[in-house]
Amino acid sequence: MAACLYDAEGGFFTAGPLRSEEAGDFLTSPEVSRWFGRIIARHVAAERERLGWPEGFAVAEVGAGSGSLLEGLRAALGDDAPDLWAADVSPAARERLAAIVGSDRVVAGLEELPDEIVGVVIANELIDNLPASLAVRTSSGWEERWVGQGEAGDLALVAAPARPEVAAWADAYAPGTPNGGLVEVQLAAARWLTAALERLAAGTLLVVDYGGTAEELAPRRTRGTLRTYRAHHLGPDPLLAPGATDVTVDVNFTAMAAVAEAAVAGAAAGAAAGAGVELLRQDDYLARWGLRDVVAELRRRELELAKGDQAMARLAVRAERTDAETLLHPRGLGDFRVLVATVG
Numbered sequence: 326m327a328a329c330l331y332d333a334e335g336g337f338f339t340a341g342p343l344r345s346e347e348a349g350d351f352l353t354s355p356e357v358s359r360w361f362g363r364i365i366a367r368h369v370a371a372e373r374e375r376l377g378w379p380e381g382f383a384v385a386e387v388g389a390g391s392g393s394l395l396e397g398l399r400a401a402l403g404d405d406a407p408d409l410w411a412a413d414v415s416p417a418a419r420e421r422l423a424a425i426v427g428s429d430r431v432v433a434g435l436e437e438l439p440d441e442i443v444g445v446v447i448a449n450e451l452i453d454n455l456p457a458s459l460a461v462r463t464s465s466g467w468e469e470r471w472v473g474q475g476e477a478g479d480l481a482l483v484a485a486p487a488r489p490e491v492a493a494w495a496d497a498y499a500p501g502t503p504n505g506g507l508v509e510v511q512l513a514a515a516r517w518l519t520a521a522l523e524r525l526a527a528g529t530l531l532v533v534d535y536g537g538t539a540e541e542l543a544p545r546r547t548r549g550t551l552r553t554y555r556a557h558h559l560g561p562d563p564l565l566a567p568g569a570t571d572v573t574v575d576v577n578f579t580a581m582a583a584v585a586e587a588a589v590a591g592a593a594a595g596a597a598a599g600a601g602v603e604l605l606r607q608d609d610y611l612a613r614w615g616l617r618d619v620v621a622e623l624r625r626r627e628l629e630l631a632k633g634d635q636a637m638a639r640l641a642v643r644a645e646r647t648d649a650e651t652l653l654h655p656r657g658l659g660d661f662r663v664l665v666a667t668v669g
């Protein structure tokens with residue numbers, strides 16, 4: 326996964342064009358509707374208020390892609406917009422991001438952001454890409470599958486003994502996996518989450534992605550969730566076109582919440598009022614910050630415009646409303662998960 330996605334010369338993200346837009350390979354929530362960033366702006370404003378408008382309050386998005394989330398957020402906050410930072414491994418994305426937040430605020434990854442952030446760190450559809458190990462349940466425990474050479478000299482998955490940390494993770498977060506079942510062990514995502522929370526002196530880490538709790542993922546363990554995407558469709562087997570497709574897994578949010586709980590509990594400022602970890606569905610998170618009211622208001626405007634002779638304006642509002650509703654679709658983007666970890 327690391328080579329396929331991040332190789333300097335052939336990685337899907339590092340060497341290709343911008344991926345997260347209509348002309349690219351997948352559409353994300355902020356690409357579907359600007360209301361995604363605008364609604365998160367309300368959470369950001371509340372967090373700034375909770376912290377008492379601290380000096381240097383900032384928002385940093387990691388894996389910021391085209392910057393559509395940050396644009397929506399900044400537009401909503403207007404003159405009160407905080408310092409914005411954007412991180413992305415993709416040079417094509419960084420070029421776009423520089424035009425939005427300024428080149429001195431664009432970096433390649435989490436580790437290049439300021440050491441002590443006071444504010445909000447956001448990752449939308451990032452940690453599903455962080456390289457996972459594959460563990461297979463056997464009658465006596467776990468085995469790993471590594472990428473090796475098949476009989477015809479092609480790439481193939483080969484059996485390897487399970488490393489203790491891989492087996493321990495699979496035991497903890499994939500209980501009940503049937504014999505032969507596949508588990509993606511997300512140690513890199515866990516490390517990323519810990520590192521992000523270490524960087525957050527006070528504020529909130531917001532991680533949004535597809536996946537579910539360990540229990541919800543259990544039925545998918547027979548075949549696992551590792552898959553590829555290309556040009557808005559499911560792509561081929563990950564070993565067939567390395568570097569030419571997105572490689573991704575469903576995020577195990579039970580594991581991520583446990584990591585976040587441990588990091589928040591360990592943070593010096595972790596015990597402050599308002600600190601803690603919450604796991605929500607995206608539809609519930611966006612509704613909490615008012616998106617259903619926005620949709621109702623857009624519908625009201627639509628009806629009003631329908632009364633007059635304003636067909637084009639009505640169609641524009643209608644498009645805005647249906648895009649905003651897409652963010653809430655209970656079996657689509659609304660089923661994504663939002664991990665909210667607050668410290669300080």
Ligand SMILES: C[S@@+](CC[C@H](N)C(=O)[O-])C[C@H]1O[C@@H](n2cnc3c(N)ncnc32)[C@H](O)[C@@H]1O
Binds near residue numbers: 356413435
């Ligand atoms: C699915 S896109 C999401 C883009 C954006 N967050 C959005 O919601 O539209 C994932 C983005 O994360 C970037 N990315 C992937 N792995 C990364 C990493 N380890 N560090 C920083 N950026 C990464 C990719 O280049 C890509 O732009």
